[in-house]
Amino acid sequence: MKGGGPVIPNFGGSAHALACQKANRLFCWDWFSSNWSGTLWPALRQHVLLVLIAVVAGFAISMVLALFAHRYQRVEQPVTWFTSFLYTIPSLAFFELLLGIPGLGLNLVTAEIPLVAYTLLILFRNILTGLRNVPTEVLDAARGMGMSRRQTLLRVELPLAMPAIIAGLRIATVSTVALATIAVLVDGNYGLGKPILDGIGDYYFKTELIAAGALAVLLAITADGLLVGAQRLLTPWARMRAT
């Protein structure tokens, strides 16, 4: 740069910038491999944790609510309304509103609250529907065999509800993976949202955005595949029928 000239933005980053980073290609593999262990892998691991906590907590809450609603039908309508209400709040507003509540700081707990809240509607509905769709004859047979209510639930109703439950888990997990990228707006350093936001902030070099975004999509697809596998393992009778 000539002395005294206008300040020209430095397109390629630092002097250590990689060749393809300077060339500003659509996707720079060298950047990807050199930032994998330092940036992307930790972010991916954090993202998995973020999603895992949200889905496990959401599943536990929904299971309790659904079991209640299965036993006492009155519970269903209020729970459906409340979870639909939570589901309706746009993510950005949800995250930001929590910041106004005293005691909730910019941390992982604040980030988890909306993520858990969004899973409830789908999980609750699917668990409850699964339990309700168990045929009456099957329940009668279970009672005729002398099973207690608890035994019926654990050995008959829950296994038969498994496809619906896992279907709910798949939807909840996949959408939580996508939503968790927004958690970065509350917890500035957590998950794949961080490299995504950094990539948005970089006006010229978009590899970071594309890489982190692609990782989020791949993570969602992988998690979905794992749940399909889990369903096959947990419902062996369905396979037997198919063959």
Next chain:
Amino acid sequence: MGTDAGYVGNAMNSFVDAVKFIFRNGQIPGQPHFTTLTYYALGTVKITVFAMGISLVIALPLGVWLGHRHRGSFVAINLGNIGRALPSLVVLAVASAFLGIGLNEVLVALVVLAVPPIITNAYVGIDEVDPDLVDAARGMGMTGLQVLRQVEMPLAVPLLMAGVRTATLFVISTTTLAAYAGYGDSLGEVVNNEAGYHLSGVLGAAICIAAMAIVIEVVLALVQRALTPEPLRRAEQLALPDEQFVPAIEAV
């Protein structure tokens, strides 16, 4: 973005301040007719209406037609799965990075996000109409189009509308996120600008976004009720909450 830890300390009164902000927010330069929140709220509604209009024109006929012909189930259903996996922030950012920052570019991103749930739900809704009913309708001499309009569509209203409602929520929530990808004409602009509007403004705008989403959801629920044929409405009370998600899911 809320990154100043100091705000957390004096957050006791922040909701009171936020409500004050909602009723007394100034004007932005060059917009003498509206207050700030009204201006951005109108911007949010405008882009939501545009995006949903375009998405409905593209997705609804496609999903309904595929369902009517019982074709393309793999594509129609997996489209919904893929759509769900796309992080909205990434779609917005990619659109603005490669297309530019403006109304049209944001609309592209919104349509990409809104089309999959509409197609999938429309497909499943029509596809899963009881085949006996369709046979009976044909036996009565109805043409394909009559079957579609008088039998399949009315019965599929709950799922058709479930798709539309999901897509609308997606669009509203993404429109506000667009501020982070550089598009400044929605309520997200206020949320994104804590330096300018303070925490009270951010919370006030967030409350407005949430309220708007809930109002729109309620309106769509009423539309769904109005579109549902009279005899189905009473049955709907019991069946709908279950049916809305499960058929789509079991078909996955």
